[in-house]
Amino acid sequence: MPGHPAMIALLLRDLKLATRAGGGFGLGLAFFLIVCTLVPFGVGPQAEMLSRIAPGILWVGALLACLLSLDRIFALDFEDGSLDLLATAPMPLEGAVAVKAAAHWITTGLPLVLAAPLFGMLLHLPARAVPYLLISLLIGTPALSMLGAFGAAITVGLRRGGLLLSLLVLPLYVPTLLFGAEAVRRGAAGMDATTPLVFQAAITLLTCALIPFAAAAAIRINLR
Amino acid sequence: MSLLSVHDLAVARGGMRAVEGVTFTLGAGQALILRGPNGIGKTTLLRTVAGLQPAVAGRIEAAPDAIAYAAHADGLKTALTVTENLRFWAQVFGRAEIAAAVEAMNLRDLTGRPAGTLSAGQKRRLGLARLLVSGRPVWVLDEPTVSLDADSVALFAGAVRAHLGQGGAALMATHIDLGLPEAEVLDLMAHRASSTGRVVKPAGFNEAFA
Amino acid sequence: MSIWEYANPVKFMRISGAALPWVVAGAAICTLAGLIWGFLTPPDYKQGASVKIMFLHVPAAMMAINCWLMMLVASLIWIIRRHHVSALAAKAAAPIGAAMTLIALVTGAAWGQPTWGTWWEWDPRLTSFLILFLFYLGYIALWEAVENPDSAADLTGVLCLVGSVFAILSRYAVNFWNQGLHQGASLSVASGERMSAVYRYPLYLCMVGLFLLFLSLLLIRTRTEIRIRRTAALQAREGRP
Numbered sequence: 001m002p003g004h005p006a007m008i009a010l011l012l013r014d015l016k017l018a019t020r021a022g023g024g025f026g027l028g029l030a031f032f033l034i035v036c037t038l039v040p041f042g043v044g045p046q047a048e049m050l051s052r053i054a055p056g057i058l059w060v061g062a063l064l065a066c067l068l069s070l071d072r073i074f075a076l077d078f079e080d081g082s083l084d085l086l087a088t089a090p091m092p093l094e095g096a097v098a099v100k101a102a103a104h105w106i107t108t109g110l111p112l113v114l115a116a117p118l119f120g121m122l123l124h125l126p127a128r129a130v131p132y133l134l135i136s137l138l139i140g141t142p143a144l145s146m147l148g149a150f151g152a153a154i155t156v157g158l159r160r161g162g163l164l165l166s167l168l169v170l171p172l173y174v175p176t177l178l179f180g181a182e183a184v185r186r187g188a189a190g191m192d193a194t195t196p197l198v199f200q201a202a203i204t205l206l207t208c209a210l211i212p213f214a215a216a217a218a219i220r221i222n223l224r
Numbered sequence: 225m226s227l228l229s230v231h232d233l234a235v236a237r238g239g240m241r242a243v244e245g246v247t248f249t250l251g252a253g254q255a256l257i258l259r260g261p262n263g264i265g266k267t268t269l270l271r272t273v274a275g276l277q278p279a280v281a282g283r284i285e286a287a288p289d290a291i292a293y294a295a296h297a298d299g300l301k302t303a304l305t306v307t308e309n310l311r312f313w314a315q316v317f318g319r320a321e322i323a324a325a326v327e328a329m330n331l332r333d334l335t336g337r338p339a340g341t342l343s344a345g346q347k348r349r350l351g352l353a354r355l356l357v358s359g360r361p362v363w364v365l366d367e368p369t370v371s372l373d374a375d376s377v378a379l380f381a382g383a384v385r386a387h388l389g390q391g392g393a394a395l396m397a398t399h400i401d402l403g404l405p406e407a408e409v410l411d412l413m414a415h416r417a418s419s420t421g422r423v424v425k426p427a428g429f430n431e432a433f434a
Numbered sequence: 435m436s437i438w439e440y441a442n443p444v445k446f447m448r449i450s451g452a453a454l455p456w457v458v459a460g461a462a463i464c465t466l467a468g469l470i471w472g473f474l475t476p477p478d479y480k481q482g483a484s485v486k487i488m489f490l491h492v493p494a495a496m497m498a499i500n501c502w503l504m505m506l507v508a509s510l511i512w513i514i515r516r517h518h519v520s521a522l523a524a525k526a527a528a529p530i531g532a533a534m535t536l537i538a539l540v541t542g543a544a545w546g547q548p549t550w551g552t553w554w555e556w557d558p559r560l561t562s563f564l565i566l567f568l569f570y571l572g573y574i575a576l577w578e579a580v581e582n583p584d585s586a587a588d589l590t591g592v593l594c595l596v597g598s599v600f601a602i603l604s605r606y607a608v609n610f611w612n613q614g615l616h617q618g619a620s621l622s623v624a625s626g627e628r629m630s631a632v633y634r635y636p637l638y639l640c641m642v643g644l645f646l647l648f649l650s651l652l653l654i655r656t657r658t659e660i661r662i663r664r665t666a667a668l669q670a671r672e673g674r675p
Contacts, residue, residue, distance in 0.1 A: 009315035013301070013308075020303040081297025085354075088274055089316045090289045150596065154576065154589050164572075164579050168593065171568040172600045175607040182611055199610070203603060214596050221588045224277045240670060429583035432518035433443045433660050434667035 006091040007099045014103035024072060028065040028108045029115055035061035036119040047124045054123035055133070055184035059177055061119070062112045062137060063144060069108050070148035071165055073100050074156045074219065083156070087223055093216040098208070101142075101149035101215075109141035125188070132187025136180040136197060143204040146211045147172045153215035157222040175203050226251045227290060227393045228362050230273065233282035234417070236428055237268045241280060241417040248410060250362065250393040255384065255404060258397040260412035266397035267295070267366050269412070273395065274364050292360035296367060298351025302340030306331055306350055309339050314357040325356035328383050344371040352380060356387075363387065363394040369402065377402065441517035443660055450653045458650045465643030471636040478633075487545040489637060493644035495538035498566060501531030501648060502601065505573070509594040512587060519660065521587035524594065525577050526655035530648055532570035539563055558608045565604045569597045583663070 018025045039057050040050060077083040077100075086096045116137055117130045125133065151169035155161035179200035186193040226249045234244035242265030248256055258266050271277045273284055274293035300309050310322040326332055329349040334342065339350060348371050355363055363384070369377050381402045384394055388406075396402075440446055472489030508524035511517055542560055543553045554560070576593055580586035 006316040006318065009312055013304070013312045016308070017301055017303055079297070080299055080301070081295055082299040082301075084271075084274075084276060084293060084295060084297070085299040085313070086316070087276060088291065088293050090318060091316060154593060155579075157585075158579050160579070164575055167568075167575055168572045171565055171572060171604070172596070174565055175600065175603040178604075178607040178611045196610070199607070206599075210599075211596070214592050218589055218592050221585050221592075224585065429518060429521075429587060430663040430667040430670065432667075433663040434671065 006089065007095050010086075010091075010096060010099045011103055014100060015106060018103065018107040024069055025107055026111070028069050029111045031068050032061050032065040032112055032115065033119060035064060036122050039123070051124040051126055051188075054120060054125040055129065055188060056181050057123055058116055058120055058125065058133060059137075059140075059181040059184065062116060062141065063173055063177055065112055066108055066141065066144045066148060067166060067169065069104070070152050070169065071155070071162050073104050073149050073152040075152070075161075078156045078222075083219065084223060087220065093219060094212040097149055097153065097215045097219065098146075098212045101146045101212075104149065105142050105145035109137075109145050113137040113141060125184075128190060129184050129188035132184045132193050132197075136183040136193075136200060139197060139201050139204055140176045140180040143176045143200075143207040144173060146204075146207045147176075150211045150215040150218065153218040153222070156219065176200060179203065227286065228273070228395065229283075229285040231283040231285070233269070233272065233284065234280040235265055235268045235272045235277070236280045237263075237265050240428075242268055243412050243415040244281065244417050246282070246410075246412070246415050250395060252361075252391040252393060253388045255388055255394040255396065255407035257402070257404075257407050257409045258395070258412055259399075259409055260416075264412050264416060266412065270295075270364050270366050270395065270397055286362060290360055291362045291364055292355050292358040293364045294351060294355050294366065294368060296370065298347060299354065300339045300347060300350060303338060305336055305338055306342070307335045309350060310353055310357055313354045317358040317360070319357060319359050322353075322357050325353040328356055328386070329353040330379055345373055345376050348372055349376060349379070352383065356383065361392045363392065363396075365394065365396040365398075367398055368396060369398055369400055438515065438517065441511075441515075441519050443519055443664075446519050447657060447660060450657060454650065454653050454657075457646055457653060461643060461646035461650045463643075464639055465647055468636050468639030468641075468643045472633075472640060475632055475636060481549055484545060484548040485633070487541050488633070489640045491538060491541040491545055492637060493641045494534045494541065495563065496641060497644050497648050498531055498535040498538050498563065500645075501527050501534060502566065502569070502598070504652075505531065505594055506598045509591040513591045513595075518587075518663075519656065521591065522659040522663070523652065523656045525587075525590070526659050527652055528570055528574045528577070530651045530655070532567060532574065534644075534648070535563055535567045535570060539567065556612055558605075558612055561608045561612070562605045565608070566601060569601055573597065 036057065039053075039061075043049060043053065074083060077086070087093055089096075113134060116133055117125075120130060120133055148169055151165045151172070154168060155165045158164065179196040183193040183196040183200065186196065228250040230249070231247050232244075233246040235242055243260075246269065250256055258269065260266055268277065270293070272279050273286075274291050275284075276293070299313070304312070306326075307322070310325060314320060314322050326335060329352055331346075331349060331353055334346060334350075339347060342350065348368075352368060355365075369380060372380060377400070381404055384396075384402070384404060387394065394407075396407075440449060469489055472486055475486065477483045478485035505524045505527050508520045508527070512521040512524065539560065542563070546555055546560075547553050573590060573593060576590050577586055580589055
């Protein structure tokens with residue numbers, strides 16, 4: 001497969017950069033923790049109330065934490081010229097986009113998935129909902145990273161792109177959020193959550209299959 | 225045999241046709257230096273040749289994966305070391321060998337240093353070493369000698385000469401004399417869209433409505 | 435003669451200029467007549483006089499969706515065939531579509547208050563329109579944010595394609611998430627309980643009126659955009675900024 005080693009090299013470089021000083025690794029996780037801390041301050045400490053809204057809070061918190069680091073996916077590479085070079089490298093730009101979204105998921109989405117059950121305890125999430133939370137986040141967060149990469153690709157050359165990025169990306173997150181939170185809610189209520197999980201998986205697969213082409217097109221437009 | 229052939233090329237900058245009627249051919253061992261005042265469209269022309277921008281008119285013929293482009297920004301990550309930076313770009317371009325490039329750009333003593341701690345000239349040398357590891361025959365260079373001192377300019381000229389000697393070619397925009405007497409010079413003033421005697425033709429979206 | 439000839443700016447300006455007075459007159463007559471006729475209909479036995487909001491609500495909601503469809507088609511034409519008028523028509527349509535969505539939402543709220551006893555309900559249809567409104571906002575904001583007109587047209591085109599897919603996905607996701615109170619499509623021929631003719635004919639008239647209103651606003655806005663581009667291009671030719 002041509003371009004394969006190049007894509008692995010890009011993935012490893014992005015992971016390395018994220019974990020080095022100034023890479024911003026862990027910021028999303030800290031933000032997620034803050035959201036889960038602030039919500040009880042806002043709605044009151046009653047366990048019964050928190051346990052009812054926990055699925056939604058955890059999903060919205062994970063989504064916002066993911067949003068926080070989206071502009072970094074392409075902005076730094078745009079500034080230092082890496083994006084020009086990647087666009088002329090012997091690797092399809094679509095592949096580079098997919099790899100960079102994957103790196104974003106590994107450094108931002110995956111830690112959120114792993115931390116979510118812990119933060120669920122803060123919000124009195126019922127124990128039987130925890131597997132559903134894990135699975136729905138595991139299925140859904142890759143779509144968040146990929147759609148985020150699309151938003152980042154559209155806004156990469158813009159001044160004040162950050163706010164616009166949120167405005168463009170958040171409506172795209174609606175289906176993933178709806179099915180994800182619904183699965184956890186059903187899990188918490190002891191109901192069967194297969195249907196929302198299957199729909200969510202379908203959306204993630206569709207996103208991963210189609211969005212790299214749209215994002216690569218947006219990058220080519222922005223590089224001209 | 226020509227490595228890069230440009231025929232009657234016109235490029236636009238900021239919605240205006242900048243230069244037009246540019247024609248040249250680069251064969252193995254040939255170098256061409258573009259000259260012209262700031263803003264005439266040298267960068268735009270080079271980006272068009274590199275395939276990053278569409279041409280307004282004309283043809284560009286080059287073998288696929290022949291062109292290595294280097295601009296003002298070097299594509300370097302400050303948090304990675306010199307070796308890590310070079311090895312990454314070597315892998316992206318499907319090559320493993322970086323020692324020769326380190327040697328040629330005199331970076332041997334700096335290999336373990338993070339790129340962020342290098343001086344401007346050292347960074348520039350690292351950026352040029354990236355060109356070497358790409359292994360591509362046609363170098364398209366935008367102001368390659370910015371922030372280089374006299375010794376480094378000579379080092380760079382030597383690298384270009386070695387590249388030409390190995391059957392490569394180079395297209396460069398530069399203001400200073402590189403000490404490459406064999407390089408031809410193309411003055412873009414003669415191709416400026418406003419000086420060719422015709423009405424300046426703007427390009428781009430709005431022009432469709434004029 | 436090909437339909438694409440109308441994508442030529444000069445031809446578009448000439449024909450749209452000739453058609454515009456008729457379209458505007460038609461929009462004014464149909465909308466006013468439809469709304470007045472609708473206002474004079476007898477109150478519904480269940481919903482009372484509040485049913486008359488329908489004559490604005492339903493056509494606005496239809497145009498809100500159809501406007502996005504029109505933008506999708508225009509974006510595809512721009513991306514595939516590079517007709518500049520098409521890109522500008524998509525740009526010109528977006529604020530009209532956003533306004534139609536807003537009208538549908540506000541009239542929906544005003545109708546919901548007497549009927550369901552609440553101004554806002556997270557009903558699938560209302561929620562879908564709220565999401566559609568967000569898509570319109572993002573699309574408009576992207577046109578505003580990108581300075582290079584070629585890039586703006588291309589990027590908004592890509593956003594419109596991706597947005598359409600996710601707007602449809604959201605529609606079905608929202609349906610799954612909350613079954614809702616909203617009544618179904620009362621106009622569909624297949625459905626058993628059809629709306630009585632007393633309401634149906636003024637409603638048809640309002641639909642035609644709002645469609646013509648959309649068309650006249652679209653033509654006016656597209657013509658303005660074309661004139662702005664023409665001015666900018668002529669200024670660029672003379673070397674002025």
